[in-house]
Amino acid sequence: MVPPGRPNLVVSPRQGIGHGFSVSRACRKWSVWRDLFGLAVAAVLGIVTPSASAQPTEPLLLPKPRPAEAQPREAPAADAPEPVASACRIALTEEIAIAPSIPPITGPGACGGGDLVRLEAVVLPGGQRVRLTSAAILRCAMASEVADWVRRDLAPLAESLGSSVAELDNYDSFDCRGRNRVEGAKMSEHGLANALDVRGFKLASGQAIALTERSVDRSLRETVLTQVCARFTTVLGPGSDWYHEDHIHLDLAERRGGYRLCQWNVYDPLPEVAPLLPEQRPAEASPREQEQMPKGGQKKQ
Numbered sequence: 001m002v003p004p005g006r007p008n009l010v011v012s013p014r015q016g017i018g019h020g021f022s023v024s025r026a027c028r029k030w031s032v033w034r035d036l037f038g039l040a041v042a043a044v045l046g047i048v049t050p051s052a053s054a055q056p057t058e059p060l061l062l063p064k065p066r067p068a069e070a071q072p073r074e075a076p077a078a079d080a081p082e083p084v085a086s087a088c089r090i091a092l093t094e095e096i097a098i099a100p101s102i103p104p105i106t107g108p109g110a111c112g113g114g115d116l117v118r119l120e121a122v123v124l125p126g127g128q129r130v131r132l133t134s135a136a137i138l139r140c141a142m143a144s145e146v147a148d149w150v151r152r153d154l155a156p157l158a159e160s161l162g163s164s165v166a167e168l169d170n171y172d173s174f175d176c177r178g179r180n181r182v183e184g185a186k187m188s189e190h191g192l193a194n195a196l197d198v199r200g201f202k203l204a205s206g207q208a209i210a211l212t213e214r215s216v217d218r219s220l221r222e223t224v225l226t227q228v229c230a231r232f233t234t235v236l237g238p239g240s241d242w243y244h245e246d247h248i249h250l251d252l253a254e255r256r257g258g259y260r261l262c263q264w265n266v267y268d269p270l271p272e273v274a275p276l277l278p279e280q281r282p283a284e285a286s287p288r289e290q291e292q293m294p295k296g297g298q299k300k301q
């Protein structure tokens, strides 16, 4: 019992302790006043402060996720860093080769590379163009070495033949594959855009020179062999393995100790008249003379 005249002290788990009135109601009133005061201060200061009572009850609406099939956003031009041209790129001018830069290739796997060009033609010192058929995708360093080979070595060789180089065959350039097209084999330099396969070249006179053809002058093929082995770190041709009988593989692979590979057997021309089986004796030929056995005797020893 509570004596009369004393405030009724109520303890309730919901309302807490009160003296004839609810503490929580008083707190709510204070909270309202505090919020109003806070808003007034914010209005004066020109700011809005988040208040516990101002928390939104609705969940925040987030922007819809970008659909997977949407086109990639174009980065603002100002943010895109200007690609820095390599020393090779700067040196490979249009006076040396028609070789526009192309974007880097990344993958699949370890394939690809940067500083790539599409080598369309080599420009000779006199201005004539030697077309690559077809254009080759190569690293700038490899394209630059190919251009230098054509300009300094092949062009004078063609001149010695009384003509000029018109076309260089591109049998294969960038190609993401294992060595010798063997699946699972160590990655080919072709996968790094660091290799070019060449079958031959064409002269302005129309003459085609196939480098692995035995009928082509042997000394000419040997001259080309000396040229390429002095320039490229890998040269594979006939006699190296079964994969290079009909073309010459050139690349700029870097090996420990600067080791180079020059494997190209310049074969002798095949004899003009191959050994033939004895021809069949024509039916109209006169019969072979047979040795006559002496009458009544034996053949002499």
Ligand SMILES: [Zn+2]
Pocket: 172, 190, 195, 196, 197, 248, 249, 250
């Ligand atoms: Zn090759």
